[in-house]
Amino acid sequence: MNLLKTIRVALNALARNKMRSFLTALGIIIGVGAVIAMVSIGQGAKNAVQERFQSMGTNLLFVRPGSRSFRGRQSGGGSYNNLTEADAAALLKADAVKTVSPSVNSRAQVVYGNKNWNTSIYGVGHSYPEIRNWDVEQGVFFTEGQVRSGQKVAVLGSEVSKNLFEGADPLGQIIRVKRIPFRVIGVMKERGESGGWFNQDDVILAPYTTVQNRLAGIDYIQSIDVSAVSMKRSDEATRQIEEILRIRHKIAPGAEDDFNVRNMSEIAESAAESTQILTNLLGGIALVSLLVGGIGIMNIMLVSVTERIREIGIRMSVGARERDILLQFLTEAIVLSFLGGLLGIAAGVFASRLLAKFGGWETLIVPGSIILAFIFSGSVGIFFGFYPARKASKLDPIEALHYE
Amino acid sequence: MENSNLIQLENISRTYKIGITEVRALKSVSYNIKHGDLVAIMGPSGSGKSTLMNILGCLDKPTGGKYFLEAQEVSTFDRNKLAGIRNKKIGFVFQNFNLLSRTTALENTELPLLYSNVPSKNTKEMAMKSLAQVGLAGRELHKTNQLSGGEQQRVAIARALVNNPTLLLADEPTGNLDTKTGNEIMEIFTRLNKEKKITIVLVTHDPEVAEFASRWLYLRDGDIVKQDNTGEKR
Incomplete structure (x- = not known):
């Protein structure tokens, strides 16, 4: 058969x-x-x-303080307050690094007229939109000069703009953060929710110098966002950043770093x-x-x-x-x-x-x-x-x- | 061909082992069947006639003796070779018809051809012809459960004939039928025997059925007690 x-x-x-x-x-x-x-x-x-992760920019690197150990007691990561503006500026010398943005975060109640809203205040550098691959929808972002002189200007995330202004034009308006007046000069594009509970648009961006001095009252910075010249060279950028920071922080050969460098492709992986x-x-x-x-x-x-x-x-x-x-x-x-x-x-x-x-x-x-x-x-x-x-x-x- | 031996049985014996006891269903049977014979095997139940039938039909193998079918010693064949013999040379008709249920008369008749070398495109035509021979033309697409007992037995005969076998074996073919239908079936057998010269061996205990045969063979307790070629019964 x-x-x-x-x-x-x-x-x-x-x-x-x-x-x-x-x-x-x-x-x-x-x-x-x-x-x-x-x-x-x-x-x-x-x-x-x-x-x-791709939308956040794959050539993105983060520098954060490491953990410190004091008489045998190990603190958690980020407990050092040892990153400074000068560190951030020094990273620009590395040839695999394109640009940097120091970062200082705070949380506060924001008031406009009879409305108020609790949100995150990100103190960042002028190149933040470029590094994060995130553009301004309306108005402008603050300039290098505005950052250097610590001006009280703010760029709103779309969620904050929605909640405080309810469709009215926010440009040129004054909002108060911890009673300090900030002039709104722009609104960011909407990014959408990430991970369900964390809304990337629920944020206010301001010059990090202003946040340091007026809101947080600190002279160090909490982290540095770095963009490598290309995704391929992000590993090279990591090495160069480590080298520069070890010298600046006077870390003896063989001793552990007092900071962490993470690149986005690692995190994405x-x-x-x-x-x-x-x-x-x-x-x-x-x-x-x-x-x-x-x-x-x-x-x-x-x-x-x-x-x-x-x-x-x-x-x-x-x-x-x-x-x-x-x-x-x-x-x-x-x-x-x-x-x-x-x-x-x-x-x-x-x-x-x-x-x-x-x-x-x-x-x-x-x-x-x-x-x-x-x-x-x-x-x-x-x-x-x-x-x-x-x-x-x-x-x-x-x-x-x-x-x- | 007419007078040569189709079947030659030499001292055939068949012993079953049931636990430690041995049952000798056939003791020593020697018998020849010629081309064109119509043989009736008779005997009481337990006489060994079904065992003999199974051996003749290559469904079973003798434990002793030799069985020649068309000069081939089939008693030495293995399972698969026996299946080939059953397919090409032998047609079976059973008491309970043994048709596939929920299947049409045509499909049942085609069944042996599925296991043969016949090309698929010819099987339908051959099955139709075979059904026409037993008077079932026009009923090919009826399912078996829509057919009467007599019609079912005719389908079984058509199936047995479809491969043009040299030997047709019928085990109590009229046992489940009334007398009138039984006679019709027997008439088909005799017609096939006379017109197509098909050798037919049938097992029966009904003397009226046996009357259609030309030779008789009586079994008792595994031995032939009487054989008769004259046309006289018992």
């Missing part, structure tokens, strides 16, 4: 019992669907994280790594359900062999060889799992669309997961179909014919 005839026989046998065939395939449908939907959630999350773990976890759980589906196929095939002993006997009596019976049942199992795989792919794609639309998840279907699920469902069919098929082929024709 050739393969084409075998497939025909198997299809006929499946068609004769549509309900049972469907229920058998259901395990595979759900399994494959789950793999695709789950992996699409993981991939979607990974993609979203990567996109967000570790974030992508954690979402990859999520993907693997979800995919793993879904694979288990696919395996259960396979066992379901084996179960039904075994029952089906018992139920069809007479049929097998009849086939043998008219000349079916062991191989023919083996192939027929194996083909049935493979056809079921392949059809199940195809329907499962459709179900998975559908489910991931639903999740994206109604669940608010970001999902991304990668061809790899479809191919993997399909191949896996096929092998499940072969693996779990083989035992029942072999059992059927080894039946004795006489016993099978007289089986009631």
